[in-house]
Each structure stands twice: as structure tokens, then as C-alpha cells.
Amino acid sequence: MNDIIEPLLRLLTRNPNLALLAAALLTSTSVVCVAWALALHLQRRSSRARVLVWRIALVTLLVVAGWRLMPEAPPSPAIMEWQVTLPAASLEAPPILTETAALILPAKTWWQRGLGWLEHSGVALWLGIGAGLFLWRTVSAYAGLIWLRKHSQPAPAAIDRMLRGMNAPASACCLMAERLHSPMLTGWRRPVVWLPSESVNWDDRRLEAVLRHELAHLQRADVLWHWLSQLIVCLWWWQPLVWLARRGLRVETEHAADDAAVLAGGDAHDYARTLVEIAAGIPNRLRNVAGVTMFGGEPVQQRVRELMKMNKWRGRIGVGALSMISLVAVILTVLAATKVEFKPRKPVYQSVAKLVAGGGMTEQPLTWQEQREDFYGTIIETIESAEMKRRALGRVRALNPDLQDRDVEILVSQSKGSTIFNVQTRCEDGKYAKVFLDALLDEFIAFRQSVREQAQGNVLKPFLQETETQRKVMEEKAAALTAFQKVNNVVTLTNANNKAAARLSELMEQREAQRTVAVEMKLALDSISAALAAKKQEPRLVGDFIPADTESSYLKTKNELFVLDNERKFMLQTRKPDHAEVLALDEKIAKTKFLLQSLGDHITKDLQQRYEDAPRRIAALDEQCAALEQEGLRLGGNLAEYERLKSEAQVAKEAFQKLFERTEKLPPFQITGQTDYMAIQERASTATEVLQSGLLPVWRLWTSETKQAVSSSASQAASKKNELGKVPR
Numbered sequence: 001m002n003d004i005i006e007p008l009l010r011l012l013t014r015n016p017n018l019a020l021l022a023a024a025l026l027t028s029t030s031v032v033c034v035a036w037a038l039a040l041h042l043q044r045r046s047s048r049a050r051v052l053v054w055r056i057a058l059v060t061l062l063v064v065a066g067w068r069l070m071p072e073a074p075p076s077p078a079i080m081e082w083q084v085t086l087p088a089a090s091l092e093a094p095p096i097l098t099e100t101a102a103l104i105l106p107a108k109t110w111w112q113r114g115l116g117w118l119e120h121s122g123v124a125l126w127l128g129i130g131a132g133l134f135l136w137r138t139v140s141a142y143a144g145l146i147w148l149r150k151h152s153q154p155a156p157a158a159i160d161r162m163l164r165g166m167n168a169p170a171s172a173c174c175l176m177a178e179r180l181h182s183p184m185l186t187g188w189r190r191p192v193v194w195l196p197s198e199s200v201n202w203d204d205r206r207l208e209a210v211l212r213h214e215l216a217h218l219q220r221a222d223v224l225w226h227w228l229s230q231l232i233v234c235l236w237w238w239q240p241l242v243w244l245a246r247r248g249l250r251v252e253t254e255h256a257a258d259d260a261a262v263l264a265g266g267d268a269h270d271y272a273r274t275l276v277e278i279a280a281g282i283p284n285r286l287r288n289v290a291g292v293t294m295f296g297g298e299p300v301q302q303r304v305r306e307l308m309k310m311n312k313w314r315g316r317i318g319v320g321a322l323s324m325i326s327l328v329a330v331i332l333t334v335l336a337a338t339k340v341e342f343k344p345r346k347p348v349y350q351s352v353a354k355l356v357a358g359g360g361m362t363e364q365p366l367t368w369q370e371q372r373e374d375f376y377g378t379i380i381e382t383i384e385s386a387e388m389k390r391r392a393l394g395r396v397r398a399l400n401p402d403l404q405d406r407d408v409e410i411l412v413s414q415s416k417g418s419t420i421f422n423v424q425t426r427c428e429d430g431k432y433a434k435v436f437l438d439a440l441l442d443e444f445i446a447f448r449q450s451v452r453e454q455a456q457g458n459v460l461k462p463f464l465q466e467t468e469t470q471r472k473v474m475e476e477k478a479a480a481l482t483a484f485q486k487v488n489n490v491v492t493l494t495n496a497n498n499k500a501a502a503r504l505s506e507l508m509e510q511r512e513a514q515r516t517v518a519v520e521m522k523l524a525l526d527s528i529s530a531a532l533a534a535k536k537q538e539p540r541l542v543g544d545f546i547p548a549d550t551e552s553s554y555l556k557t558k559n560e561l562f563v564l565d566n567e568r569k570f571m572l573q574t575r576k577p578d579h580a581e582v583l584a585l586d587e588k589i590a591k592t593k594f595l596l597q598s599l600g601d602h603i604t605k606d607l608q609q610r611y612e613d614a615p616r617r618i619a620a621l622d623e624q625c626a627a628l629e630q631e632g633l634r635l636g637g638n639l640a641e642y643e644r645l646k647s648e649a650q651v652a653k654e655a656f657q658k659l660f661e662r663t664e665k666l667p668p669f670q671i672t673g674q675t676d677y678m679a680i681q682e683r684a685s686t687a688t689e690v691l692q693s694g695l696l697p698v699w700r701l702w703t704s705e706t707k708q709a710v711s712s713s714a715s716q717a718a719s720k721k722n723e724l725g726k727v728p729r
Contacts, residue, residue: 012342015119021126023340024068025239030335031060032241038328039248042321046313047255047306049321053328054249055225058232060332061242065235067336069127078338126238134234145186148194152177155195162204163193163211166264172218174211176200182295183278185214188223209261209274213294216260222253222292253292255306262307263315272304349430349687351437355379355421355444356681376419379678380412383423383444391447395439396432406432410440420681430687437684448678467659474656477649484645488638497635504628511621518614525607550606554599561592 012019035057039050154160155174163174174193184194193214199207217223229246236242258275262268279300317325357379382388389410396403411424425437568585575582 009342013344017119017122019340019342020068021122022342024064026340027064027068027335027338028061028236028239029241031057031064031332032245034328034331034335035245036248038324039252041324044311044313045318045321046311046316047252047259048315049313049317049325050252051220051249051256052317052325054245054252056325056329056332057245058229058249060336061236061245062228062232063336065232068339069123078334130235130237133237134231137230137234148177148180149175151179152194156200159195159199159207159211162207163215166208166211166215168211168215169218182293183210183214184293185217185223186292188221191218191223205270206274206278208265209271210278210294212261212264213257216257216264217253217292219260220253220256222257225249225253226292251302254294254303258303258307259314268307272307275300275303275307346428348426348428348690349433350424350426350690351430351434351684351687352682353423353437353441353684354681355423355441356679357419357421357677376414376421379421380414382447383412383421383440384410388440388444388447391443392436392440395443396436399439400435403432403435404429406436408433408436425684426690430689433687434684441680441683445678445680467656470652470656470659474649474652477645477652481642481645481649484642488642490639490642493635493638493642497632497639500628500632500635504625504632507621507625507628511618511625514614514618514621518611518618521607521611521614525604525611550599550603554596554603557592557596557599561589561596564589564592 012022035053039053042049042053152175155163155176159174163172169191171189172191172193174195176195176197176199178197180194180196183196183199186192186194193211195210199210202210229249233242233246258271262271279295313321357376389408393405397405406427406429409426411426413422413424414420415422423437423441425433425440427433427436564585568582568589571579571582571585
């Protein structure tokens with residue numbers, strides 16, 4: 001399979017116009033397949049939902065074609081890229097042609113000539129045939145429409161009244177034409193319902209069914225979608241799946257119009273019977289017309305079966321179906337926004353060398369055992385390390401100053417069941433890969449030699465120095481902890497810190513209570529009556545700012561005033577204002593008002609004094625809180641310092657104990673003896689190209705750097721092609 005796909009990908013990479021056609025084929029096929037899958041999943045839903053799916057799919061196809069064929073189209077937001085490895089030229093210098101050399105090219109086969117012609121004229125052929133096909137369909141449809149207008153007459157007044165009774169637009173009209181097989185709707189701004197000439201003999205039931213069907217087409221703008229689908233299939237004339245998508249839209253459009261006609265009025269069985277009666281004698285396929293016909297898209301038997309089904313979703317989409325359609329719309333948008341490209345992959349060359357390891361370790365080495373657990377893994381990590389790469393790069397620059405630096409990948413693997421290590425270097429320059437690998441091997445052997453020389457010395461000295469250093473650290477930490485404990489009693493610090501925290505919490509609660517009381521006093525000063533009324537409804541709290549006796553007198557006086565006012569109103573119903581009893585009552589009311597005003601002034605004055613004292617009490621509490629906070633910070637800092645010193649002393653003690661235990665396990669007067677060795681078995685081989693598979697595409701977002709890289713690579717490829725095409729005479 002790869003032998004077929006990879007040559008095809010190389011062909012598309014070399015021919016951008018063929019790649020454009022292939023990308024259009026892949027995108028359009030994906031769009032139609034996704035829409036077809038959703039339409040199949042919504043088979044038990046309403047035809048209205050399936051119509052929406054096919055409309056979204058066709059609009060997506062139109063966007064894809066327009067985006068891909070525009071000469072200066074904006075860049076796609078996303079790119080699906082196939083990177084293909086093209087046959088690279090030889091690493092050796094190409095032979096120089098002499099003056100007598102002749103360039104003899106092999107004759108092209110018929111399929112090569114055909115592909116070349118398709119590469120040169122494929123896009124023009126696509127657009128030319130599409131434009132011609134759309135022009136032919138448009139001209140033939142409007143020619144037929146002109147012929148129908150010449151051989152038509154207005155419908156009878158009864159049919160026109162029936163049409164108006166169905167809330168048809170004022171601009172709509174109904175015409176009857178000869179040789180018209182099926183009812184039809186044309187126009188959008190000035191719609192026309194076409195009926196066969198024999199429709200004058202139809203009964204009202206049949207006429208109502210036909211008119212409801214055609215008005216459903218008008219309400220759903222099916223004429224516009226008819227011409228838009230014509231444009232899309234003419235544009236994608238070479239893609240059979242697009243024709244199937246248009247057929248699916250036409251079929252579901254008729255089903256949706258049937259559902260709308262049934263829901264507008266009438267029984268499904270009567271409507272189905274009417275379809276069968278009208279369809280008798282109508283051919284299955286009708287000529288191209290300028291509107292939407294009632295028959296000719298699908299056998300009437302299928303439409304009758306759909307009408308006879310019990311479908312609770314008839315005429316509506318539903319939230320679930322709408323959610324799925326929205327999800328598929330997002331998927332189709334991603335497909336339309338993704339541009340498929342075929343690009344040449346830069347060739348990668350690799351050089352291979354071999355190292356062999358041998359020997360072993362002494363039975364009781366002085367170095368730590370965990371450092372030597374995996375000797376071979378250490379070799380692999382050392383060769384692949386950044387330090388080895390840096391050293392090799394320095395050697396290459398020193399020995400080969402004419403070579404340009406390249407990004408090199410180092411791969412090391414161990415042959416199974418042996419001590420042979422395969423070292424590979426990969427980069428875009430074959431010569432550089434070989435030179436770099438030789439430098440890497442030399443640097444690694446030199447590094448191993450330096451390690452061996454260092455290991456031959458006394459390994460106990462640094463170890464004992466580290467132990468002594470750790471002992472001094474432990475003693476310093478312990479001395480610091482002891483000195484702190486002499487100055488500070490930890491138990492006293494802890495108790496004092498807890499007491500300060502409790503006292504601070506108590507003072508902060510008192511401060512918040514004073515602030516709340518001050519706010520309530522401010523509100524009470526604004527309205528004494530409202531404050532007293534609210535306090536009368538709520539239970540009294542300890543420390544309320546209005547005295548209970550004054551509050552009780554105020555409310556009692558206010559109630560007496562209310563009673564006196566009502567008594568005066570009642571007395572005025574039977575007596576005059578200058579009556580003695582009324583005047584006596586007025587005097588009593590005046591005294592009560594004066595008393596109420598005096599009580600209010602007394603309460604206001606008391607509240608004002610308390611409100612003015614509140615800031616001083618709050619400020620005093622703030623000072624006490626600040627002092628306690630400072631004391632808490634000091635005590636907490638001392639406790640934190642004690643915990644830090646204690647932790648550091650414990651850590652230093654444990655570290656020294658571990659080193660001391662290791663020191664006791666070391667055999668005295670033993671010197672490390674390393675018997676392992678590394679040798680170069682094979683030097684770097686001649687670089688060869690790495691075969692990379694490009695069968696899986698890479699999806700990525702578009703960036704400005706991507707476009708610049710593409711344009712630069714295309715210009716370089718064109719310049720190389722021109723240079724190869726020049727042959728000296």
C-alpha cells in the first residue's frame with residue numbers, strides 16, 4: 001500500500017495544481033460524508049432538520065471552492081500538511097558536462113503527458129466546464145420559463161381567492177400553463193405558482209394541497225436554495241458526491257414541504273392520496289426548470305411512505321437535533337478552514353559508528369554503589385548529553401572551520417545480547433553528520449580517559465573532607481539552637497503568643513461592635529421615629545444606644561398623640577372647631593406634641609453625644625489591637641526562628657550520621673581499581689539518507705512564518721529547476 005501512496009504523494013508535491021485538485025477532492029469528500037452521516041443519524045427526525053444539514057454542507061462546499069480558487073485568497077487558519085521525502089541528489093559533486101555532451105531525455109508516456117496537461121490546464125478546465133454548465137442550465141431554464149409565460153393564462157378567480165386565503169404574499173400570483181407536467185414555484189420577490197392546464201378540473205381538496213405545498217416552498221426560500229445548489233453542483237461538476245448531496249437536499253426539501261402542507265391543514269392520508277392522484281401520468285424525470293417542481297425529484301411512493309409514518313418531530317427540529325447540527329456545523333467550518341498541502345520534506349542524513357565496552361569492576365569498589373548500578377545506561381546518557389554535544393561541536397569548529405554549524409540529533413542504542421553500542425548522528429548535511437560523529441567519538445574517549453585518571457587518586461580524601469565539613473555544620477547548628485534557648489524560654493513564648501492572640505481577637509470583636517453601634521447611631525440620628533419603630537418590633541439587645549425609659553415614654557406619647565388626633569377627627573364630625581370640647585382637645589394635643597418634641601430632642605442629644613464618643617472608643621481599641629499585633633508578630637517570629645534552628649540542626653545531624661555510617665563501611669587502605677574500558681570498533685560511516693514516511697498528515701495552525709517559509713522554499717525550488725534546465729552547448 002505504501003508503494004502506491006508514497007509515489008502519489010510525491011507526484012502531488014511536485015505538481016501544485018494537481019495537489020489543489022486532490023486537496024479539493026479530499027475536503028469535499030469529507031464535507032459530504034460528515035453531512036451524510038448526520039442526515040442518516042437524523043433519519044427518524046423531521047425532514048426540516050435534514051434539509052438544514054444539507055444546506056450547511058452545500059454552503060461549506062461553496063466556501064471551500066471559492067477559498068481555494070481565489071487567486072489572492074487570505075491564508076487558511078489551519079493547514080493539514082503532508083510532508084513527503086523526495087529523492088535527493090547525490091552527496092558527491094555533480095559531473096561537469098563538456099561542450100560535446102548531449103542531454104537525452106526519455107520519451108514521456110501517455111499518462112505522463114496527460115498528467116502534465118492536467119497540471120497545466122486542470123484548474124482552468126475545472127472553472128471553464130463549471131461556468132459553461134451553469135450557463136447552459138440557466139439559459140435552458142429561463143428559456144423554458146419564457147415559453148411557459150407565452151403559453152400561460154391567469155388562474156381562475158376561485159383559485160386566486162383560495163391562494164389569498166392561505167396568507168400568500170401580495171406579490172404572489174397563480175398562472176396556468178399548457179404542457180406543464182407538475183405544479184411549480186418560480187421567483188422569490190415576485191413568486192409565481194404554476195399549475196397544469198388540467199388543474200381547472202381539480203376539486204378544492206386537491207387544489208388546497210398543491211397550493212399549501214408550493215407556499216411551503218416559498219416560505220422556506222427553496223427557490224433561492226434551488227439556484228444556489230445549481231451553482232454548487234456546476235462548480236463541483238467532477239465530484240459525484242456533490243451531486244448526491246444536491247439530490248439529498250432536493251428530496252428532503254420536498255419532504256419538508258409535504259410536512260408543512262400537512263401541518264398547515266389537512267389529513268396526512270388525504271394529502272398522500274392527493275399526491276398519488278396528481279402523480280399519475282407524470283414522468284419520473286422532468287426537464288431542467290427555473291423553479292421548484294412538486295414532482296420529479298423522488299418516486300411518489302417514498303413520499304407517501306414518509307407521510308404515513310408516525311413522526312412526532314414533523315415540522316420541527318428539536319433541541320437535541322439542533323445541538324448535533326451545530327456541532328457538525330463547527331466540524332464543517334473546521335474542514336472548510338483547513339487547507340490541505342503537500343510539501344517536500346527536507347532530507348535527513350545519518351552516519352553510524354560503533355563502540356565496544358569491556359572489563360568490569362573490583363569486587364569491593366570504594367565509590368558509592370548507586371553510582372555504578374547501571375554502567376551501560378551511564379554510557380548512553382553520557383554520549384547523548386549536552387556536554388558531549390558541546391565538546392564535539394567545539395572540535396568540529398576547530399578542525400573544520402569551513403563547515404557551517406548544523407542542528408544534530410544524537411541517538412545511541414545497545415545491540416541486544418552484546419556490549420556494542422550503535423551511535424548515530426542525524427542532520428540535514430551528510431558531510432557534517434559524518435564529521436560530527438567522528439568528533440563525538442574522540443571527545444567521548446577523551447572524557448573516559450580523564451575520568452579514569454581522576455579515579456586512580458585517593459578517593460577517601462574528598463569523602464573524609466565532606467564528612468568533616470558536615471560535622472562542623474552540625475556543631476554550628478546545634479550551638480545556634482542552644483544559644484537561642486538560653487535567651488528565650490520556648491514554653492513562655494508559646495503561652496504568651498496564645499494569650500496575645502486570644503486578647504487580640506477579643507479586642508477586634510469589641511472594635512467591630514463599636515463600629516456597628518456607630519453606624520446604627522448615625523441611622524437613628526437621621527430618623528428617630530424610624531429607629532424607635534424598628535427597635536419596638538425587634539428584641540432589645542444589651543448595650544442599646546437608646547435608653548429604655550426614654551424610648552418607652554417617646555413611643556407612649558406618640559401613641560397618645562395618634563389617639564388624640566383620631567378623637568378630634570371624630571369630634572369634628574358632630575361639633576364645630578370652635579366648640580369648647582374641641583378647643584380643650586386641641587390644647588391637649590398641643591401639649592402632647594410639645595412633650596413628643598421634647599422627648600425627641602432629648603433622645604437626639606443623647607444619641608449625638610454617644611455618636612461623638614464612638615470614634616474615640618474605636619481609636620483606643622485600634623491602638624490596643626496594633627500593640628497586640630506587634631507583640632504577636634514578635635512572639636511568632638521568635639517561635640518561627642526556634643523551629644527553623646531546630647529543623648536545621650536535625651537535618652545536619654541526620655546528614656552527618658549517614659556519612660559517618662558510610663565511612664564505617666569503607667574498607668581501610670583500599671584504592672579504587674577500574675578495569676572497564678571503551679574502544680571505537682567502527683568510525684563514522686558515509687552518511688546515507690534516512691527514509692521517512694509521510695503517509696500521516698500534520699495538522700497545525702497557520703502562522704506568518706509558515707507562509708514566508710513556503711514562499712522561500714518555492715522560490716528556491718524554482719531556481720534549482722531553472723539551473724538544472726540550463727545545458728551548456
